[in-house]
Amino acid sequence: MEKMVHQKVWNLDNIFYGGSKSLQFLDYIKDLEVLVCDLKTCVKSVAPPFTTNESAKLETIVEYIGEIYVNLSQANSFITCLLSQNTKDQDAASLRGKVAQIESHFEKELSNVKTLLADTKQDLWESLIETKELKNYKFVLNEWRENTVKDLSNEEQNLITDLMADGYHAWGHFYKALVSSIKVNVQVDGEVQILSVGQAINLRAYPNEEVRKNSHNALESIWEEKEELFAKILNHIAGFRLEVYKKTGVKSVLEVPLKENRMKEETINAMWSVINKNKKPFSKYLNRKAEIIGNSSMKAYNFWAPVNNSIQNIQYDEAVELITEHFSQFGTELKGFVKQAFDEAWIEAEDRANKAAIPFCASFPLTGESRVFTTFGGTFLNVLTLVHELGHAFHNYAMKSVNGVNKRYPMSVAETASTFSEMIIFESAMKKAVSKSDKLMILDEKLKRSVMNFMNIHSRFLFEQRFYEERKVGFVSANRLTELMGEAINEAYDGSLDHPSTYSWVWTPHYYITHSPFYNFPYTFGYLFSLSIFAKAKEKGDEFEKDYLNLLRDSGSMTVEDLVMKHLGVDITSEEFWEKGMEICVKDAEEYIKLTSTVDIEQTKDGFLSK
Known part of the structure; x- marks a missing residue:
């Protein structure tokens, strides 16, 4: 056949x-x-x-x-x-x-x-x-x-x-168009390639450290060259937003994003408090991974480096089969949905020039469909990106029967569905892993997500808070934006990231989204929330899919506090809720340290292999 x-x-x-x-x-x-x-x-x-x-x-x-x-x-x-x-x-x-x-x-x-x-x-x-x-x-x-x-x-x-x-x-x-128009010259395995920003960013998971470093440096040079232009764009967006706030009586820059996310300030404070208390295990993970690579500290361009090549060079058809198989084990609705998405060509995955840089999911509610946009480069990271966006698409699928006004759910809950889908793949892949090398790779990818949500997203949150306070006084220069970004990264990463991209205020598109300020903390909310939901799914087995669909359908018609209380029966304004999700992530970090101490890792020009 x-x-x-x-x-x-x-x-x-x-x-x-x-x-x-x-x-x-x-x-x-x-x-x-x-x-x-x-x-x-x-x-x-x-x-x-x-x-x-x-x-x-x-x-x-x-x-x-x-x-x-x-x-x-x-x-x-x-x-x-x-x-x-x-x-x-x-x-x-x-x-x-x-x-x-x-x-x-x-x-x-x-x-x-x-x-x-x-x-x-x-x-x-x-x-x-x-x-x-x-x-x-x-x-x-x-x-x-x-x-x-x-x-x-x-x-x-x-x-x-x-x-x-x-x-x-x-x-x-204008920001989107500008980033999409930029071309980057990157030396890849001895050959200079002209790449889009999206293609250059994809090299962050390239097995060869020299290529990752070349891509990082090439992008940093581009951002430095155009920093004044990007600073003007960011200042204009923030300036307009603050002027509207002044006229409409908004007293705090967090007031609007909290309302948009239907979330209380007590909830976000409890979440960040628990995260701040638990930075050390993830700093230890970063330090240990740096040690494996051969560095004294984790350099930013090595963060996404594969710890081995055991599940790399995945063909697109293999990725489709892997996703379909694992989603099918969760429930019949998800199985039918993912089959439809692939069979009816809902996915744009081709790696080619002139494509935009950022993956996304677009909803087409009139036809009850979605479209997923990504650039598939053949890595496990690309598989997870595809799965993440398919999670958004499944949320859209769940909302098909909901009327138009009640379809509009907050971003915090949207990121729950996407992260939940990643958890399905992680869990299934870990069960199937036969070697310590495979388990190490999967665990590393999970921990990258914890670091992104507890450290990277935290740095974005801190940067945006401080930038808006300074913008109230006047124009914030490109140099000062870079300083603010560096300070936020150092604090959020607990000093455990070396050579960070202090120009991430330029290339992080979330700062330039005009329809929603502080497009950061909902990711962390969704990440920890999804861990709690996933734990419930494992407890209830086949019965859980129906409850999960009901939770998604309710997501457009109540606050997140009420949503969690109704479907999980817990109070998310308390630190206790967040600590339960955090425990899972801390165990991952501890398991990583344990596993890397029992597996000999050999660095090669193409990555890392267990001996």
């Missing part, structure tokens, strides 16, 4: 035929514009004070909003996919501008709706929200009402929305 070859290039034509020249998509945009106009007409037909008899009218408005959310997601995902598969696609860039205009008009109407809700008297609101028409939207509508700024007029709020579309968000798009 001939072995199946899985397609490495995704199929976008069954979403909208014709790519960036799609006439079908142009018609779709026109229909979306009409939908926003219909919402505007509907909003004009109502005005407070409401009565409970008008709940049906409000329900119609909410349903319009949900439908527009879904349609905008479909449109933006399509354009994002076009621009990522070919960063030079000018037609796609033009389409983005058209959709951004429609989105701006929609945001104005949404703002008007939120103002109507905020202007409703409390006693009447309490009656309205309990009507059968609105009860299903209770959490989101209360959130809109509570988060609406009552001190701004509609005109002022609409002006801010206009400026965001044409200025603020444009800086974010």
Whole structure:
């Protein structure tokens, strides 16, 4: 029987035929514009004070909003996919501008709706929200009402929305385009190669240390060369955000991201407190790995180095088989989902020029599909990246039956699903590992994730906090940004990282995301949360998949504290919850030290082999 070859290039034509020249998509945009106009007409037909008899009218408005959310997601995902598969696609860039205009008009109407809700008297609101028409939207509508700024007029709020579309968000798009246009000359095994940023970053897991170092240094040189430009972009984004905060009464830079993630400050404080108390085991891991490599301390360009080549050079078809097999053991829903994703070409994995640098998952809620974007280079790390994005896609799959307004879940929970998928692969791979060498490789990859979440993400969080405090005073220079980054890395890594990339403020795209500030701590939340969920899954076995799907479906209609209490029965504002997840990670670090002391490791030019 001939072995199946899985397609490495995704199929976008069954979403909208014709790519960036799609006439079908142009018609779709026109229909979306009409939908926003219909919402505007509907909003004009109502005005407070409401009565409970008008709940049906409000329900119609909410349903319009949900439908527009879904349609905008479909449109933006399509354009994002076009621009990522070919960063030079000018037609796609033009389409983005058209959709951004429609989105701006929609945001104005949404703002008007939120103002109507905020202007409703409390006693009447309490009656309205309990009507059968609105009860299903209770959490989101209360959130809109509570988060609406009552001190701004509609005109002022609409002006801010206009400026965001044409200025603020444009800086974010410019950053993406700039990074995607950069080419890097890297010497790989004696040959100079011209690579995209994404391809150069992929070399961080290359077996040969000299190649990893060459790539690191080449990227650092590029960032240094362009640091002034990137500093301007970052300062403009932060400056605009702070100005909006000032006008809307936001007192702390954490206030908005915490609200967006539906999380209490006590939760994030408890999480970071536990992490700060448990840095030493991960510092020991880094030091031990550096020792194996032959260095006195862990150099940043060696962090992703493979400790051996036992499960390297994985072909794409092998990766598909591995993922399908392990996901299938978890449950029938996940098995059917992953089969559909690969069979129907939802994955863009080809390694080629002019692709964007950053992996992602795009949701297409109208067709009940997702698309996963990555550059597959044949390493176990690439497999894990693919699995991570498939986790996001499974979350989208779980939300298929949820209405448009309640589909919008916070990032913290989104990262839970993606990390949970990684845990499935780690667990299954560890069980199948027959040699100590294989176990060491798998354990090393798990610990890399712990270090990323407990140290790297912490450094991003510290940097962003301090940068915004200084930005309140004025423009922060490129030199000062580099200093702040270096200080944050040294603190977060407990001094255990040598030659860190102090230009990570340039190449970390999360700082430049305009729709969501502090795009960092939710990763750590999701990581530790997923460990708790995975432990529950192992306890319950086959019965757990149903509970897991229910948790994902609820993720758009309650706070994370309520979500965890409902499905896990624990209080995440207490350190006790976070300590349980941390215990698993600390055991991994201890096992790594133990395993490397019983296995002789020999350094070779192609990596590390157990003797």
